[in-house]
Amino acid sequence: MTGGSDSTLSRPSPAGSLVEECAREAEALLRRxxxxxxxxxxxxxPRAEARRYTRIFARxxxxxxxxxxxxxxxxLVSGARASLLTLARHQAxxxxxxxxxxxxxxxxxxxxxxxxxxxxxxxIAADFLARHAPEASLSRELASHVDRAVxxxxxxxxxxxxxxxxxxxxxxxxxMPRSGFVLYTNALWYRVKRLYDLPHADTTxxxxxxxxxxxxxxxxxxxxxxxxxxxxxxxxxxxDLYLSFVNFSFFGDEGDVYGNLLAILFGLAEPAQAQAVLGxxxxxxxxEPWPVRVTCEPIRQGDPLWRDYMARHRQNFEHQYHxxxxxxxxxxxxxxxxxxxxxxxxxxxxxxxxxxANRVNRWEFNEWFHGLxxxxxxxxGQSWNAATFLLAREAFAGRALFEI
Numbered sequence: 001m002t003g004g005s006d007s008t009l010s011r012p013s014p015a016g017s018l019v020e021e022c023a024r025e026a027e028a029l030l031r032r033x034x035x036x037x038x039x040x041x042x043x044x045x046p047r048a049e050a051r052r053y054t055r056i057f058a059r060x061x062x063x064x065x066x067x068x069x070x071x072x073x074x075x076l077v078s079g080a081r082a083s084l085l086t087l088a089r090h091q092a093x094x095x096x097x098x099x100x101x102x103x104x105x106x107x108x109x110x111x112x113x114x115x116x117x118x119x120x121x122x123x124i125a126a127d128f129l130a131r132h133a134p135e136a137s138l139s140r141e142l143a144s145h146v147d148r149a150v151x152x153x154x155x156x157x158x159x160x161x162x163x164x165x166x167x168x169x170x171x172x173x174x175x176m177p178r179s180g181f182v183l184y185t186n187a188l189w190y191r192v193k194r195l196y197d198l199p200h201a202d203t204t205x206x207x208x209x210x211x212x213x214x215x216x217x218x219x220x221x222x223x224x225x226x227x228x229x230x231x232x233x234x235x236x237x238x239x240d241l242y243l244s245f246v247n248f249s250f251f252g253d254e255g256d257v258y259g260n261l262l263a264i265l266f267g268l269a270e271p272a273q274a275q276a277v278l279g280x281x282x283x284x285x286x287x288e289p290w291p292v293r294v295t296c297e298p299i300r301q302g303d304p305l306w307r308d309y310m311a312r313h314r315q316n317f318e319h320q321y322h323x324x325x326x327x328x329x330x331x332x333x334x335x336x337x338x339x340x341x342x343x344x345x346x347x348x349x350x351x352x353x354x355x356x357a358n359r360v361n362r363w364e365f366n367e368w369f370h371g372l373x374x375x376x377x378x379x380x381g382q383s384w385n386a387a388t389f390l391l392a393r394e395a396f397a398g399r400a401l402f403e404i
Contacts, residue, residue, distance in 0.1 A: 022355035023393055025363045026386035030068060030076055033383045035103040038083030039064050042367070043381025053379050055100035055109075058087050059172055060384045062121030063329070066401070067387035069133040070394060081136045084126055087118075088145040095152030097122040111174065113167035116156065119149050120188040127195045150196065153189065160222060161207045162200040164189045169309065172258075173322040177299070177307050180247030181228075183212045184259035191266040194404055208268055212242040238296065240280035242269070252305065255296025257286050261333045265340060265402055278341055281334075289374030290357040291331035291350050298324035298371070319371030321378070326369040328357045332388025339395040347396050354392060358385055 033040045041060040042053035065080035090101050090108035098108035099115035126146060130137040156164045163186050168179040178184075186208050193201035210220045214229035215236070232243055232251045242260050244252030260281065264274045284296040298318035299305045310316040316323045331354045338347035358365050360376050365385040367378025395401055 016352065018355045018359070019351055019393060022358055022363075022389055025358070026067075026365075026389050027071065027073065027076070029363075029365055029381065029386040030064065030071075030079070030383060031073075033381065034075065034079040036082065037086045037101075037103050039068070039079050039383050040103060041100075041383055042379045045381070048379055048381070051379065052100070055102050056083055056086055057100040058097050058115070058118035059099075059121040061087065062118075062125035063384045064387040065125040066128050067390040067394075069129045069136070071390070077133050077136045080125070080129055080133070081138060084122065084129065084138055084142065087122055088142055091145055091148060092152075094155075095119075095148035095150075097149055111170065114170045115174075116153075116164065116166045116185055117171040117188060119153060120185065120192055123149055123192050124188065124195065146196070150192075150198065153192070157189075161211070161225060162204045163207055163211065168307070173256075173294075175307075175310055175312060175316045176322045177305050177310075178245035178252055178256070180245055181211055182245040182259070183208075183242050183252075183256055184244075184262060186212075187259060187262035187266050187268050190268050191262075191402070194267070205268055208263075209270070209273075211246050212263075213273065214243075215239040238280060240276045241296070242277065244295075250304065253297075254299055254305070255280075255284060257281060257292055257294050257296065258327075258330045258333065261330070261337045264337045265333065267402075274341060278337060278343070287331075287334065287350055287353065289372070290326040290328065290369045291354050292334045293319075293324050293326045293371045294322060294330055295324045321368060324371040325377065326357075326371055326374070328354055328366070328369075329382065329384040329388045331357065332385075332392040335392035336388075336395040336401065339392075339398075344396075347392075351392055351396050354389055358389060 033043055038056040039061050040054050041057045042048045044054050048054050061083035065083060068076040068080035086101055087097050090098050097119040099111045099118050101108045126138060126142055130139050158165055163181050166182055166185055168177050169175055171185055190204050193204055210217055210225060211229060214233050220226050228246055231249055236253050238255055241255050242263055244254060244256030244259055260277050263269045264277060269277060286292045300318055315321045318324055335347050335350050335354060338350060360366060364380040365382050366376040366380050367382050369376055391401060
């Protein structure tokens, strides 16, 4: 690390030597996964090549760029810049940022039914780099790309609710049935609106709270929104959490941990609701066996929300992958949310547990863990595990990461 004495990454952490060791391993992993065209999702291996993890994914690289911009390491900052430029060069004519491109800058892929959060995370990363690493800012080079990306997102926005709409399996949880209006996506959209001073941000927040948490609020004025919330008001079980998605006559009540954490961190949730969300997640013990499981209650086969594609590769059964598996990269956002709401001791404990998760198998930085057994699964060498650990450490040290 080449940072000066004022870098929070270079300060000793009160969480102890394990956290410092994990920070060193995390930065080393990010450097190891760099290419001239940007940061790969995972470390090269025959298995990673076969599964296309050795690609520059917009959401992975976007999240990694946040930590890389703060590192004060010239190679990492340059890698963040290269990632965003590579993705911009392969932006679709309609403005959409690709799900991934290969490390040589070819083969842009836009996923089966689209990949809406690729564009959102790319925009968030572009702004973050300009704010926190101005020497690497891409503001001029990316200006037209930003305009086209925003235009594409506006085309996905409901013209009365000012919330984004999407297909099933079209964000990071790409074999989950969330569709229509999705919490995770709209938390990102609200963040993008605030960063880029886009119109109707307050209305987006207002309708998001009506739609995704319709339990203790007044009925919305718009009659179609009232109908959308009617079914959830009648049937939803966990009323402290935001719903994972809302579609016509059905909704997600499984407890989307990631979406709820972003609602806290990006200001979608009001302060009292943010505390209620965090309390509900702790009661569900989402931090066990490793921080954190990404659904509170997995979708079971036979449930109306179960889809045949969830059994693809036998991957998304209960307590696995997106359906209740534990993801250390989302664990970083868990620590950030705890720190943001003033739960310092809890944040310290979970930061240490997150370091322990990344240390499994001699610092393998596993993609995910089984949600019951804690068995390491998925692809090792995950770049975003490293990045969100570093961001969590920054947040625990008191740095405000998502201020406007």
